[in-house]
Amino acid sequence: MKFKHWYGSLQFVVLFFLVGAAHAAEGEAARYVEQCSAAISFAGSSAPNATEALNIGFCFGLMDGLRGANYFLKNADPSSAFCEPAAFDNADLAKAFVAGVETNPKLKELRGALAAQIALRATFPCKNGK
Secondary structure, X not given: OHHHHHHHHHHHHHHHHHHHHHOXXXXXXXXXXXXXXXXXXXXXXXXXXXXXXXXXXXXHHHHHHHHHHHHHHHHHOHHHOEOOOOOOOHHHHHHXXXXXXXXOHHHHHOOHHHHHHHHHHHHOEOOOOX
């Protein structure tokens, strides 16, 4: 269906526009990496303080948003999508994002959500669109 293809692409573009408008600074991916690194290093043995809670919420929210956009991207343009293992949760995706940016430091110069999408696509390429 052409509508599904168009609608999925539109939602993906809107996601990146909204994220870009909210955080318009180039190079924000470096900050996203810091927040996700802090989120995944939280031991969880006690309630997080305000800064830890912010990092966890922001990072895992970003990962969840990327998953949602990626769902539509798989239908619209599978070559741009990522295909993580089925058992992965947001913490696993955050770890892959941080590792992907450490592997390719130039990603830190990009906007955060775009850098995360590129890092996850490089880490988890789709084979035959799946």
